[in-house]
Amino acid sequence: MSVNKDIKRITTHTIQKMKANGEKIAMLTSYDYSFAKLIDSAGIDIILVGDSASNVMAGHETTLPITLDQMIYHAASVVRGAKRCLVVVDLPFGAYQGNSKEALNSTIRIMKETGAHAVKLEGGEEVIESIKRIISAGVPVMGHLGLTPQSIYKFGTYTVRAKEEAEAEKLQRDARLLEEAGCFALVLEKIPAMLAKNVSASLHIPTIGIGAGGYCDGQVLVMHDMLGITSEFKPRFLRQYLNLNEVVSGAVQQYINDVKKGAFPSATEQY
Numbered sequence: 450m451s452v453n454k455d456i457k458r459i460t461t462h463t464i465q466k467m468k469a470n471g472e473k474i475a476m477l478t479s480y481d482y483s484f485a486k487l488i489d490s491a492g493i494d495i496i497l498v499g500d501s502a503s504n505v506m507a508g509h510e511t512t513l514p515i516t517l518d519q520m521i522y523h524a525a526s527v528v529r530g531a532k533r534c535l536v537v538v539d540l541p542f543g544a545y546q547g548n549s550k551e552a553l554n555s556t557i558r559i560m561k562e563t564g565a566h567a568v569k570l571e572g573g574e575e576v577i578e579s580i581k582r583i584i585s586a587g588v589p590v591m592g593h594l595g596l597t598p599q600s601i602y603k604f605g606t607y608t609v610r611a612k613e614e615a616e617a618e619k620l621q622r623d624a625r626l627l628e629e630a631g632c633f634a635l636v637l638e639k640i641p642a643m644l645a646k647n648v649s650a651s652l653h654i655p656t657i658g659i660g661a662g663g664y665c666d667g668q669v670l671v672m673h674d675m676l677g678i679t680s681e682f683k684p685r686f687l688r689q690y691l692n693l694n695e696v697v698s699g700a701v702q703q704y705i706n707d708v709k710k711g712a713f714p715s716a717t718e719q720y
């Protein structure tokens with residue numbers, strides 16, 4: 450029996466109950482009103498307004514350039530379209546790393562100006578003070594460990610993280626710290642499936658994996674990747690449910706042909 454079947458609005462508490470009941474959590478990214486409305490109506494549990502907007506919406510190579518103002522614009526659009534799911538917003542690079550006061554100020558702007566329900570930020574021990582300060586202000590926080598794309602220039606590559614014992618141990622320590630600090634959920638990105646399994650089993654809060662295998666309590670994908678809009682990005686963990694690139698390209702070519710031939714508009718498509 451689904452925890453959230455008759456629910457009007459999914460909350461962080463619903464998400465935690467889902468883990469307790471063994472019900473998997475489905476999360477997708479979204480960045481605009483129309484897709485948020487579609488995905489929400491389809492029954493998604495959580496929309497993440499990810500800073501991957503920097504890649505898929507703005508065409509940047511990394512997530513670093515996107516600003517707090519730009520994230521607020523995307524998040525406010527998503528919130529207008531999402532009536533039932535939980536909406537979580539990424540704190541962008543540069544909006545929380547300085548100190549915990551800056552982290553709280555950025556969070557307050559997101560909460561006041563977008564109407565979203567929670568924030569997500571990357572890192573463990575290094576950002577724990579910020580996480581505690583945001584939670585003590587009454588805002589739910591989702592953690593993010595493993596491959597943390599805002600640190601790409603430190604890592605040097607987007608390959609699987611925490612394959613070595615020392616990094617795996619740090620990740621497990623950080624996961625416990627995040628739970629103790631009060632995070633309501635935790636994203637695990639691109640780590641070995643068995644490590645994600647251990648972390649998921651050791652925590653009460655749900656883990657949501659991307660490239661972290663099937664033992665996580667939920668899964669997240671970037672919407673543009675799973676719909677096949679970004680057709681050139683095909684990592685092993687990605688399941689592409691649609692080739693929207695092909696569908697849209699076909700429709701646009703048909704439209705161009707119709708216009709060129711004078712077949713559009715027809716007599717019934719004019720006044």
Ligand code: KIV
Binds near residue numbers: 636
């Ligand atoms: O920004 C994003 O889309 C994310 C997900 C990949 C988890 O952080």
